[in-house]
Amino acid sequence: MGDVSKFTFAQLQYNGGNWNPRPNAGKRLMWELIKRTSVEARIDTITVRADDINLFEYPFIYMSGDQEFPPLSDKEISNLKLYLEFGGTLLIDDSIGKSDFGFDKSVRREIKRLFPNKPLEKMPTDHTVFKSFYLLNQAYGRIMEKSYLEGITLENRTVIIYSQNDLGGAWSKDPLGSWEYEAIPGGETQRAMAFRLGINIVMYALTGNYKQDQVHLPFILKRQM
Amino acid sequence: MENLTQWNLTFVGIENLGLRVLVVLLAIAALYFSWSSIKSITPASKRLLLLALRFAAAMFIVLLILQPQVEQKEVLKLKNKVVCLIDNSKSMTLKGGDTGISRFQLVADFFKDNASFLEELQNNFDVDFLSFSDAIKEISSDDVEKGLVLDGTNTDIARTLKLLKKRYEGKSVKGYLVFSDGADTVELPSSINKLEIISNLAKDLSAPFFTFSPGGNMEVRDIAISNISYDSFTFVRSPWKADVTVKILGYKDLKLPITLKQGNDIISSKVLNTGEESELHIDLSFTPYTTGTYLYTISIPVQSHEAITENNQVSFLVKVVRDKIRIMHVCGRPSWDERFLRRVLKSDPNIDLISFFILRTPNDVSEARNDELSLIPFPVDELFTQALGSFDLVIFQNFDYRPYDTSFFRFSHYLNNLQKFVEVQGGGFMMIGGDISFSQGGYDGTAIEDILPVILYTEKDSIDTTRLKAVITNDGMKHPVTILDDNADRNIAIWKNLPELDGCNVTTQLKSDAVPLVIFPTKGNLPLISVRDVGLGRCMAITTDSLWRWNFLSVGEGGSNRHYIKFWQNAIKWLIKDPTLNPIRITVNKEIFLPDEEVQIKIEVLGRNYQPMEGVQLGIDVTNEFSGKSIFFTNATTDSNGQYKFTIKNNIEGYYIVKASAKKDNDEIGQDYTVFNIALENKEFKDTSIRRDVLAKLSEVSGGKYFDLPTKDIEEKVSIENPSIVKLVGRRQISLWDNGYVFMMILAIVSIEWWVRKRSGLS
Numbered sequence A: 001m002g003d004v005s006k007f008t009f010a011q012l013q014y015n016g017g018n019w020n021p022r023p024n025a026g027k028r029l030m031w032e033l034i035k036r037t038s039v040e041a042r043i044d045t046i047t048v049r050a051d052d053i054n055l056f057e058y059p060f061i062y063m064s065g066d067q068e069f070p071p072l073s074d075k076e077i078s079n080l081k082l083y084l085e086f087g088g089t090l091l092i093d094d095s096i097g098k099s100d101f102g103f104d105k106s107v108r109r110e111i112k113r114l115f116p117n118k119p120l121e122k123m124p125t126d127h128t129v130f131k132s133f134y135l136l137n138q139a140y141g142r143i144m145e146k147s148y149l150e151g152i153t154l155e156n157r158t159v160i161i162y163s164q165n166d167l168g169g170a171w172s173k174d175p176l177g178s179w180e181y182e183a184i185p186g187g188e189t190q191r192a193m194a195f196r197l198g199i200n201i202v203m204y205a206l207t208g209n210y211k212q213d214q215v216h217l218p219f220i221l222k223r224q225m
Numbered sequence B: 001m002e003n004l005t006q007w008n009l010t011f012v013g014i015e016n017l018g019l020r021v022l023v024v025l026l027a028i029a030a031l032y033f034s035w036s037s038i039k040s041i042t043p044a045s046k047r048l049l050l051l052a053l054r055f056a057a058a059m060f061i062v063l064l065i066l067q068p069q070v071e072q073k074e075v076l077k078l079k080n081k082v083v084c085l086i087d088n089s090k091s092m093t094l095k096g097g098d099t100g101i102s103r104f105q106l107v108a109d110f111f112k113d114n115a116s117f118l119e120e121l122q123n124n125f126d127v128d129f130l131s132f133s134d135a136i137k138e139i140s141s142d143d144v145e146k147g148l149v150l151d152g153t154n155t156d157i158a159r160t161l162k163l164l165k166k167r168y169e170g171k172s173v174k175g176y177l178v179f180s181d182g183a184d185t186v187e188l189p190s191s192i193n194k195l196e197i198i199s200n201l202a203k204d205l206s207a208p209f210f211t212f213s214p215g216g217n218m219e220v221r222d223i224a225i226s227n228i229s230y231d232s233f234t235f236v237r238s239p240w241k242a243d244v245t246v247k248i249l250g251y252k253d254l255k256l257p258i259t260l261k262q263g264n265d266i267i268s269s270k271v272l273n274t275g276e277e278s279e280l281h282i283d284l285s286f287t288p289y290t291t292g293t294y295l296y297t298i299s300i301p302v303q304s305h306e307a308i309t310e311n312n313q314v315s316f317l318v319k320v321v322r323d324k325i326r327i328m329h330v331c332g333r334p335s336w337d338e339r340f341l342r343r344v345l346k347s348d349p350n351i352d353l354i355s356f357f358i359l360r361t362p363n364d365v366s367e368a369r370n371d372e373l374s375l376i377p378f379p380v381d382e383l384f385t386q387a388l389g390s391f392d393l394v395i396f397q398n399f400d401y402r403p404y405d406t407s408f409f410r411f412s413h414y415l416n417n418l419q420k421f422v423e424v425q426g427g428g429f430m431m432i433g434g435d436i437s438f439s440q441g442g443y444d445g446t447a448i449e450d451i452l453p454v455i456l457y458t459e460k461d462s463i464d465t466t467r468l469k470a471v472i473t474n475d476g477m478k479h480p481v482t483i484l485d486d487n488a489d490r491n492i493a494i495w496k497n498l499p500e501l502d503g504c505n506v507t508t509q510l511k512s513d514a515v516p517l518v519i520f521p522t523k524g525n526l527p528l529i530s531v532r533d534v535g536l537g538r539c540m541a542i543t544t545d546s547l548w549r550w551n552f553l554s555v556g557e558g559g560s561n562r563h564y565i566k567f568w569q570n571a572i573k574w575l576i577k578d579p580t581l582n583p584i585r586i587t588v589n590k591e592i593f594l595p596d597e598e599v600q601i602k603i604e605v606l607g608r609n610y611q612p613m614e615g616v617q618l619g620i621d622v623t624n625e626f627s628g629k630s631i632f633f634t635n636a637t638t639d640s641n642g643q644y645k646f647t648i649k650n651n652i653e654g655y656y657i658v659k660a661s662a663k664k665d666n667d668e669i670g671q672d673y674t675v676f677n678i679a680l681e682n683k684e685f686k687d688t689s690i691r692r693d694v695l696a697k698l699s700e701v702s703g704g705k706y707f708d709l710p711t712k713d714i715e716e717k718v719s720i721e722n723p724s725i726v727k728l729v730g731r732r733q734i735s736l737w738d739n740g741y742v743f744m745m746i747l748a749i750v751s752i753e754w755w756v757r758k759r760s761g762l763s
Helices: A025-036 A054-059 A074-083 A102-115 A167-171 A187-207 A217-224 B017-038 B044-066 B104-111 B117-125 B142-148 B157-167 B192-202 B336-348 B380-382 B412-425 B447-451 B473-479 B488-497 B549-556 B562-575 B692-703 B740-760
Strands: A010-015 A046-049 A058-063 A091-092 A150-154 A158-164 B001-011 B068-078 B080-087 B125-132 B136-139 B171-180 B209-214 B222-231 B234-235 B239-249 B255-262 B265-273 B279-286 B292-299 B311-322 B324-333 B351-357 B395-396 B430-431 B463-468 B501-505 B515-520 B525-534 B537-542 B584-588 B597-607 B617-624 B630-637 B643-646 B654-664 B667-678 B704-707 B725-735
Touching: A025 A158, A025 A187, A046 A054, A046 B157, A046 B239, A054 A074, A054 B549, A058 A187, A074 A102, A074 A150, A074 A158, A074 B549, A091 A102, A091 A167, A091 A187, A091 B463, A102 A158, A150 B265, A158 A187, A167 A187, A187 B336, B017 B044, B080 B104, B104 B117, B104 B142, B104 B209, B104 B704, B117 B125, B125 B142, B125 B537, B136 B157, B157 B192, B171 B597, B171 B692, B192 B692, B209 B692, B222 B311, B234 B488, B255 B279, B255 B630, B265 B279, B292 B667, B311 B667, B324 B336, B336 B351, B336 B395, B336 B549, B336 B562, B380 B412, B380 B537, B412 B447, B412 B537, B430 B447, B473 B488, B473 B515, B501 B525, B537 B562, B549 B562, B584 B654, B584 B667, B597 B654, B597 B667, B617 B643, B630 B643, B692 B704
Parallel strands: A010 A046, A010 A058, A058 A091, A091 A158, B080 B125, B080 B171, B171 B209, B209 B704, B234 B311, B324 B351, B324 B395, B395 B430, B430 B537
Antiparallel strands: A150 A158, B001 B068, B068 B725, B125 B136, B222 B239, B239 B279, B255 B265, B255 B292, B292 B311, B463 B501, B515 B525, B525 B537, B584 B597, B597 B643, B617 B630, B617 B654, B654 B667
16 A cells, blocks of 8 residues: 555665665666556665665665675574565575675675575476566576576575576666676677566566466476476 | 983993804804804703703803993984074064055064964974174064064164074074065175175075065165265365166156256256166266355155155255465566565465466567467466366456457456455455556456445546555454454554555445455545455455565564565465354264264354453254254353364264354454264165065075065975984983802803703713
């Protein structure tokens, strides 16, 4: 009814590092989401901290960065863990896409603190996130560091989705309407695919494994052939 | 029986007959040679005297060697047996359609008409009179004339033959006279040949069967529901079918309506064209929409001159159970409210969820070809026509039907189907709010508005985006949907502590028969959660799209999402009329009882917390389904276990309905009913045909003969062999040689012979 019930692109703010390297990414994605789908979303993004009481107002949060950052506080970790276990979804976007370096190193450290017994796993191409709206067969972004996404799945629901392809970089458009970053190496086609993946991730957060329902399978299999 | 004395001479010295003859020949040879030695003796008298003496001596010596004995036997002369079997099953009371004479009357007439035969039979044989149906019982010939009690309910010829075999093992039975209609009522699998079993058992008895059955003009006129093949339990919303076998005797070219009723309601019917058929099979089917045990009756109208009317109607119980709860979830746009509801529904293994989410509207620009999208067509026609009846509950969540109300698919027609689904088929319907729901979804003036608990006014209705906490109403505090905790105080506290909601659809008015459970405390206290019984089904309106906050925000505030989950579980149970929500339950220890058998009935009452409730006042009434007469009525109170138990006995066959209502402190708690049956299983009238073929086969395989009744001068037609049989009761043996006189006689003869020879100067 009110704005809070609409889909809101909430960006996680954390101490240290650079928590907002692509400040225009979320707004552009929301614009495309509203234009292309039936989802009611807020254009404006909001910022939320992991230890904020308001975190649970937003079941989807986006975490981005291009630098190493210090460990999250214990309260942030426990709150985030509770958030993810009871229905929240976290999209992590590495803006520089360098494995075992900087932001990636910090992210993997924090994920280990969140779920010590659940390592990040490569998400298969038949994962619902690749067919929740568009039919995709790999991960995309501003760069093509990895052709896959990684994730952590709890009770048949992927609660953390980790991209190292700088999705935000592909989505970012400045206030004058120009793309802020060039999509490499695929150019605009690659950018279009990055938007599709972003919309799929939002759809997955909103509908879960809906596209795995039996009624969809014959149609999807036919189109993927 | 008579006593006889028999005498026998035996020779115990030499048992072999050849040796005995040899001994006699040797004695004759010895006499011959003796005669040669004395034939010159004169006078002839002396010669003959010597010969006589030697002959006598030889005779005594032979006697000594052969050792003769006389045996005296006392014997009894016995009669052979004949067994006279008379069918005492209920089918023997049936009267011939043309003659008006009962089948048994023909048997009694036979006994009168052939009295001399029977008298002679009893003179010559030991005749046993037995009645038979499912057991054999000794009777007398007088019983037949006086009128046998014909109360057998299950004629079992094979069992009767087995009992005869056991009873007459080792006895000399020379014939069986069987008076019956041959109507064996035992039902065997089609793979087993009953006639073959009966034939083999008859052969085993090694005596001829002379069988007698009512003749050709004795067929009754009858329409009988002889068999119903059906499942005694079925699943709700699944088609149930009964295969009915109808036997037609003595009628032709009838148009028979056959109906299937639940209570007084006809739920299926067909018309049978009988033609010249004697047996017809017909399917009757229906789809049950509510769970429970129900009494169904299949009936055919009674025709003129029918012999039996009670087989024109058959009642039976069917238990309707739920397999899985089938829910159709249609959502107008993906949202958090949809996401968290879907999660609850998907996590329940008892729910079979079919979801359709509108991910893109015609106004959206996907920027991709259709084959690059995972979207599927919305199968509206299939969902809301053929498949609709298979669901227990339909949820419209923030769904605007109007984009699909095209000239090709008139969605408004489907809304009519939905109304029928709820009102007539007992389905559940729930509408959940949002920006394109209720009036904003265009439902005012549609069939959906007719079933909703709220009245819709497009012009007045709007969306209130005030953020407020929902408030439970007084009705809500007692309603199973909104009881989230066993304890009333805790329940109120839970509702107070639930997170704020993010606005609601403004629907200003509740329908008069709707119950508001939760309100949104903005201006006018708008109904937030309201329910309504509609026809056979139920309907719920939730005028917000932010109930998800009761889940996720509760967790964030340090609480739990269990109240959110409990709310949905309650809502679904209530909407599908889950029997576990009924606070009063009646159970009977079984479904079918014999007359005068004890029926144990238990009534349990549960409180709002679903715990046993003590001190509840019960009104209990047990009535006969057909007569409507009450056989038991009482007022009682539940014990500390929330139970009241009682037993009843009744000897009148029929179906009985147990109804119980419960109240405490003048507050109605609920009511329940169940059904049981008192029946003595009588298969005799299911198929009233005379089975002469069975009796003829019995006679054929055993070497006997089949006769139609009436028949006279039977003595000229029946011949039973009667070999004599005796029984030894005493024996005495008298030895003819083993005594001193024989030895003295031999000595005397030899001495006289010696003296005569000496006197005559012979050596």
